[in-house]
Amino acid sequence: MNENKQYVVVVLDQEQFGIDIQQIETIIRMRDITRVPQAPFFIKGVVNLRGDIIPVMSLRLKFGLDSDEYSHNTRIVIIKTEEHCIGMIVDEVREVVEFSQESIETIQRLAIGSEQKWIQGVGKTDQQIVTLLNINTLMEELLPNKE
Amino acid sequence: MDMSQYLEIFIEESKEHLQSLNECLLQLENEPHNMELLNEVFRVAHTLKGMAGTMGFTKMQTLTHDMENALSAIRNGKIQVDGNLIDLLFQCLDALENYIEEIINTGSEGKESYEILIQKLNQFLSGDSQKEEEQKASKEEQNVNKEEQAILSLSEYEQNAIRTGFQQGYQAYAITVYLNASCVLKSARAFIVFRTLERYGEIIKSTPAVEDIEDEKFDLEFSVVILSQEEKEKFTKDILSIAEIVDVKITEIREETHLKNPEQPKASTQENTQSLTKVDQNEEHENRVKPRAGKTVRVDIERLDTLMNLVSELIIVKNSLEDVDRRAEQNFNESIEYLERITTNLHDAVMKVRMVPVERVFNRFPRMIRDLSRQLEKEIHLEMSGEETELDRTVIDEIGDPLIHLLRNAADHGLETTEDRIKKGKSASGHVYLRAYQDGNNVVIEVEDDGRGIDAKIIKQKALEKGVITSETAENMSEQELVELLFQPSFSTAATVTDVSGRGVGLDVVKTKIEALGGDIEVKTKLGKGSKFIVRLPLTLAIIQALMVQVGDEKYAIPLNTIQTIEDIPISEIKSVQKQEVIVLRNTVIPIVRLHAILDVPEKEKEKNTLTIVIVRKGEKQAGFVVDGLLGQQEIVIKSIGQYLSYIKMIAGATILGDGEVALILDVNTLV
Numbered sequence: 001m002n003e004n005k006q007y008v009v010v011v012l013d014q015e016q017f018g019i020d021i022q023q024i025e026t027i028i029r030m031r032d033i034t035r036v037p038q039a040p041f042f043i044k045g046v047v048n049l050r051g052d053i054i055p056v057m058s059l060r061l062k063f064g065l066d067s068d069e070y071s072h073n074t075r076i077v078i079i080k081t082e083e084h085c086i087g088m089i090v091d092e093v094r095e096v097v098e099f100s101q102e103s104i105e106t107i108q109r110l111a112i113g114s115e116q117k118w119i120q121g122v123g124k125t126d127q128q129i130v131t132l133l134n135i136n137t138l139m140e141e142l143l144p145n146k147e
Numbered sequence: 148m149d150m151s152q153y154l155e156i157f158i159e160e161s162k163e164h165l166q167s168l169n170e171c172l173l174q175l176e177n178e179p180h181n182m183e184l185l186n187e188v189f190r191v192a193h194t195l196k197g198m199a200g201t202m203g204f205t206k207m208q209t210l211t212h213d214m215e216n217a218l219s220a221i222r223n224g225k226i227q228v229d230g231n232l233i234d235l236l237f238q239c240l241d242a243l244e245n246y247i248e249e250i251i252n253t254g255s256e257g258k259e260s261y262e263i264l265i266q267k268l269n270q271f272l273s274g275d276s277q278k279e280e281e282q283k284a285s286k287e288e289q290n291v292n293k294e295e296q297a298i299l300s301l302s303e304y305e306q307n308a309i310r311t312g313f314q315q316g317y318q319a320y321a322i323t324v325y326l327n328a329s330c331v332l333k334s335a336r337a338f339i340v341f342r343t344l345e346r347y348g349e350i351i352k353s354t355p356a357v358e359d360i361e362d363e364k365f366d367l368e369f370s371v372v373i374l375s376q377e378e379k380e381k382f383t384k385d386i387l388s389i390a391e392i393v394d395v396k397i398t399e400i401r402e403e404t405h406l407k408n409p410e411q412p413k414a415s416t417q418e419n420t421q422s423l424t425k426v427d428q429n430e431e432h433e434n435r436v437k438p439r440a441g442k443t444v445r446v447d448i449e450r451l452d453t454l455m456n457l458v459s460e461l462i463i464v465k466n467s468l469e470d471v472d473r474r475a476e477q478n479f480n481e482s483i484e485y486l487e488r489i490t491t492n493l494h495d496a497v498m499k500v501r502m503v504p505v506e507r508v509f510n511r512f513p514r515m516i517r518d519l520s521r522q523l524e525k526e527i528h529l530e531m532s533g534e535e536t537e538l539d540r541t542v543i544d545e546i547g548d549p550l551i552h553l554l555r556n557a558a559d560h561g562l563e564t565t566e567d568r569i570k571k572g573k574s575a576s577g578h579v580y581l582r583a584y585q586d587g588n589n590v591v592i593e594v595e596d597d598g599r600g601i602d603a604k605i606i607k608q609k610a611l612e613k614g615v616i617t618s619e620t621a622e623n624m625s626e627q628e629l630v631e632l633l634f635q636p637s638f639s640t641a642a643t644v645t646d647v648s649g650r651g652v653g654l655d656v657v658k659t660k661i662e663a664l665g666g667d668i669e670v671k672t673k674l675g676k677g678s679k680f681i682v683r684l685p686l687t688l689a690i691i692q693a694l695m696v697q698v699g700d701e702k703y704a705i706p707l708n709t710i711q712t713i714e715d716i717p718i719s720e721i722k723s724v725q726k727q728e729v730i731v732l733r734n735t736v737i738p739i740v741r742l743h744a745i746l747d748v749p750e751k752e753k754e755k756n757t758l759t760i761v762i763v764r765k766g767e768k769q770a771g772f773v774v775d776g777l778l779g780q781q782e783i784v785i786k787s788i789g790q791y792l793s794y795i796k797m798i799a800g801a802t803i804l805g806d807g808e809v810a811l812i813l814d815v816n817t818l819v
Contacts, residue, residue, distance in 0.1 A: 032800070032808055034701070034808065034809040034810065034811065035701065036788065036792055036795060036798060036811065037745070037746040037747050037748075037795070037798070037811075038747075038795045038797070039792055039795060043792065044791075045809075046664070046788055046792070046801055046811075047809060048803045048807055048808070048809050048810050051786075051788070053786045053788050053789065053800075053801045053803075053809060054789065055789055055791045057789065059786070077606055082789070084789065084790055084791065085789070086789075086791060088179065110805065142791050143791065144791060
């Protein structure tokens, strides 16, 4: 069995992040988002995905970066866990890379804020470094009982 | 073998069987000699037993088995059908229902084994009254050896435990312990004996039951059946060493001689079983995580066929739209019209799949009324009509409790006692009517009684006492308005609080529940003639009529059934009362809610001279929503906005508009 895992590489503020491909339902282009009053600041609203209503969050705002500037590269990555679906806005979706277990390094401190718990580790290839997101903790945190 | 895949079918079918048992028993009570009915009851009980057995629900199986015994005795004419027996059978039915409920919730039948019911059943079997039973038993005692008796009364379940024990190299013994006639603390002695025995093995059964022994409900001897690897001489020695024990008799149980073949129904012996064993496959069962049963709807195959046909038509239209480029414009319009027709039909068809006849709720009411009738000692006739009326499954699941409440009210408060009725020149038996019918996009359910009706004066008095209204307002209230005070929280007019209804929680709960379902309830009453509660429910919850409104640049939906009127109000008419903006409309003061502010929408710059205000109503409360514009009425499909945002209470959900955009639905209940 192949132990390698595939990650979708997305870009946020010039930095590359990897999201486990198994957790991605689909990737859609930016579309009109319906704002939801009283939602947390990083939840931009909801979109219609083939008849389902899905909340969309801004990873930039969540990570404490400047707010999004939508361009033709902007995408919404739809993440699906067992029960929930959520969309994450990213500046750009670049490619799919494969990392073996050995090439993933857990790391203590990261350039991007102190929110380590959202980070799974760092994947390295010859050319690039990709910060791997821990989608599960990120999503758990969003559930209302954590508020 | 993994049975979980059959669990849902089992639950569905058991429910059906229990329902038909229920109906048959009700009928049987009226016609005790109807052999056909009896056979039907017997057949259903038998099927249930088989099903429970297959699924490994042994306690359920035991109970149905004993019910079957009782029924077969009725069939053979050994015992007579009377109210008590029917009551008992109904209790068994309730027990079975509890089992099913437990299975639905946890996947296992639970620990309750309803020994008392089984005992009672067997009492009916072996004689009419307990006394005879005891006499008989005491006679037998002189003849039959105690141990043999204990062995004979082993249930199938216990026999199985013993068999399992044999396979694991255990011996089974039936032990009878005789106490000294001067023994004072019998239960304490017995306890020591039990303790001693438990050191050597597992006690499977004791006669009398452990509880009875603890309560000293036994003579000078008791018997136990035990599984152990030790030799019997060892027990004898140890037990005899306990003070005040006179004698011990031990018989070894052998499979060939003492245990019956499990397929054979066991003889109806007296049985006060208490299962203590842990060597039981049932326990293993419980430890495994069982899937919980989901919600299912049984669908008529014809309805599915319609759906299938529509979907295939949909594909045809899709294909014709695909090559529309190559063809004339006219074709395009045709295809669109075709598509429209299909989607409308598809919508209807899917709605129908979700529909269930109200019979599903109604069918438990005859039984309930029968019990009430016995309990309240009133003669009550329930007449039902329109059971075939269909409602959305989600509504059906919720409507049961409110209806039970209304029916109980009708039976308890509505109907007079039999003497009172005769005094008033009414028929001795009271009538409760339960009707269902469709009315446009609503289903109406009426609960009517021909009892005493509701006295507005008493309500007025009560309301004043409880401070619900002031004496000035009371003067101005019409009778109807007074009667509607019944729906206020904590308002029970029953002079006496009975077991059946009238604990002060009542109609307000019913009303809240029905409103949560998107329906409403009203009451009509005539003093001395009776009262009628009319419940109006939407056909389905998933699709509602809504008014689309514009707030700033955003669109919101307000459910149409909450809207009373829409008014254009000049700004000058907006008053301020305690910092709350209000308007006065037809002599009512209505607070207004600026949706901009609440929804954080930037207000459009120009302040208009008149405001468009949507007046909504939630129960008794009204409010006016200030909106920027009306976009029109629309049928919308309600979608959840997901768990991440579920805590935002003022949004009831979302819907997808024609252009694929999402609009939020306002929750009027929280905003008012």
